[in-house]
Amino acid sequence: MKLQxxxxxxxxxxxxxxxxxxxxxxxxxxVPAHSSGWEVEETAKKIAWQMIESDLARIREAVRAGxxxxxEYFMTARMMNPxxxxxxxGIFTFRVRRHLQPRVFAKLxxxxxxxxxxxxxxxxxxFQASRRSGNV
Amino acid sequence: MSDxxxxxxxxxxxxxxxxxxxxxxxxxxxxxxxxxxxxxxxxFFLHLPWIKVMDIPLTSYRSFxxxxxxxxxxxxxxxxxxxxxxxxxxGARALDDYLRAGRAVGIQANIHWLSYVxxxxxxxxxxxxxxxxxxxxxxxxxxxDPVLETTSICPASAMTRARFAKGMLAPKGLIYFPxxxxxHTDKLPLENAIRSGLRxxxxxxxxxxxxxxxxxxxxxxxGKMRQWPTKYPDLAMRKLHMANVVxxxxxxxxxxxxxxxxxxxxxxxxxxxxxxxxxxxxxRNMTEAGNAWRDFATLAARFCKGTxxxxxEEISDRLLTIADQEQAIYQTLRRHYL
Numbered sequence: 001m002k003l004q005x006x007x008x009x010x011x012x013x014x015x016x017x018x019x020x021x022x023x024x025x026x027x028x029x030x031v032p033a034h035s036s037g038w039e040v041e042e043t044a045k046k047i048a049w050q051m052i053e054s055d056l057a058r059i060r061e062a063v064r065a066g067x068x069x070x071x072e073y074f075m076t077a078r079m080m081n082p083x084x085x086x087x088x089x090g091i092f093t094f095r096v097r098r099h100l101q102p103r104v105f106a107k108l109x110x111x112x113x114x115x116x117x118x119x120x121x122x123x124x125x126x127f128q129a130s131r132r133s134g135n136v
Numbered sequence: 137m138s139d140x141x142x143x144x145x146x147x148x149x150x151x152x153x154x155x156x157x158x159x160x161x162x163x164x165x166x167x168x169x170x171x172x173x174x175x176x177x178x179x180f181f182l183h184l185p186w187i188k189v190m191d192i193p194l195t196s197y198r199s200f201x202x203x204x205x206x207x208x209x210x211x212x213x214x215x216x217x218x219x220x221x222x223x224x225x226x227g228a229r230a231l232d233d234y235l236r237a238g239r240a241v242g243i244q245a246n247i248h249w250l251s252y253v254x255x256x257x258x259x260x261x262x263x264x265x266x267x268x269x270x271x272x273x274x275x276x277x278x279x280x281d282p283v284l285e286t287t288s289i290c291p292a293s294a295m296t297r298a299r300f301a302k303g304m305l306a307p308k309g310l311i312y313f314p315x316x317x318x319x320h321t322d323k324l325p326l327e328n329a330i331r332s333g334l335r336x337x338x339x340x341x342x343x344x345x346x347x348x349x350x351x352x353x354x355x356x357x358x359g360k361m362r363q364w365p366t367k368y369p370d371l372a373m374r375k376l377h378m379a380n381v382v383x384x385x386x387x388x389x390x391x392x393x394x395x396x397x398x399x400x401x402x403x404x405x406x407x408x409x410x411x412x413x414x415x416x417x418x419x420r421n422m423t424e425a426g427n428a429w430r431d432f433a434t435l436a437a438r439f440c441k442g443t444x445x446x447x448x449e450e451i452s453d454r455l456l457t458i459a460d461q462e463q464a465i466y467q468t469l470r471r472h473y474l
Binding site: 001013014015017018019020021022023024028029030031032035038039040041043044045047048049051078079080084087088121 | 147148149169170190248249254255256257259260283284285297301302303372375376378379380382383386387389391392393397398400401404419420423426427430433434436437440441
């Protein structure tokens with residue numbers, strides 16, 4: 001890749017920042033240079049995010065319908081799975097899996113909610129409000 | 137307190153080689169990012185279908201995270217500190233102690249919790265590296281994240297979360313830095329370090345004992361890719377897998393073409409340093425291989441966009457060509473350096 005060939009496709013995900021890449025200059029030296037994004041990278045990144053966002057949308061609907069718990073939504077929003085969340089909570093995975101079930105989740109006391117909220121870095125009030133309304 | 141350390145921030149393509157080179161330069165050892173990447177044997181290839189990262193098989197263009205800094209120090213004969221912590225409170229206190237003593241330190245962190253990073257890059261990835269320069273009066277940290285253009289501010293809570301995130305490759309509060317006096321003038325065994333770095337890379341790329349690593353790994357991925365249409369009948373799933381390979385190659389701080397351009401820069405710089413035409417030629421060929429990787433990514437992206445119907449044969453043929461291309465480079469180098 002020559003310096004002039006470095007893609008400058010203004011990837012919105014960069015939020016105006018530029019990243020460093022390496023390319024060949026006129027004298028044949030491989031030098032660092034800036035890029036504002038490449039369409040190919042943008043496409044690949046979009047696919048990954050579309051997956052996450054469609055998962056979240058599906059869970060949001062399920063929460064509204066009472067088929068999933070608010071906890072599952074917040075966990076997914078943090079890009080965690082039950083195993084990772086359990087590690088952060090310091091409890092067994094099967095307990096997290098159990099807590100994810102709407103019926104069990106509804107019975108969790110405030111102390112549990114506070115622990116999960118702290119773990120996922122979500123304000124307790126927001127967590128509790130979502131839990132009461134069933135809306136996320 | 138923040139004027140205690142005047143840390144020179146240099147943007148880099150890859151976080152780990154960037155941190156290593158920035159820390160060493162701060163200590164008075166002039167070493168470029170490409171040089172530290174090569175000495176640390178940063179380039180690699182690995183495809184592990186049975187290890188899932190966010191439910192997708194792991195593909196990696198780099199060596200195991202956390203090894204570049206250590207290898208640089210060891211090969212250059214530099215003493216270093218490398219500390220992990222079990223207790224977040226003690227880990228945070230140790231960080232503050234170093235900063236108060238006027239020392240900039242490298243840390244490993246989970247990128248998801250680093251609020252200054254653009255949102256779309258904040259995946260649950262535990263092996264991001266950055267330098268913490270100083271602590272502000274309000275408790276936040278001044279950090280030099282090598283993949284960003286300037287230094288950033290990181291809140292204390294985010295810092296602790298990022299340093300003590302759990303899961304695969306958990307950072308465990310890792311703090312590391314070279315133990316050199318500033319303006320250190322001893323002559324470092326740079327040429328030997330280059331040779332050691334090169335040798336390890338050649339061995340790992342050419343003579344992998346397992347089929348999923350090195351040049352064999354590239355062929356392995358090509359073979360697996362051929363099976364995707366039957367293995368993943370769902371088109372969205374196939375796209376997701378293809379996009380992941382491209383992301384690992386282009387998105388995650390690789391300097392383009394899955395670190396191949398960065399490594400070419402190392403080969404070129406070493407060629408100058410050692411006066412070796414073989415290395416300079418290898419640099420040119422490695423750039424060519426990088427271009428081939430980019431063509432592969434372009435094709436893969438066209439599939440992800442839906443403008444290419446059944447590309448699996450074509451795309452995996454590309455991979456096979458790249459594997460041959462890289463193998464030829466390493467084999468030429470091997471005759472002179474192994």
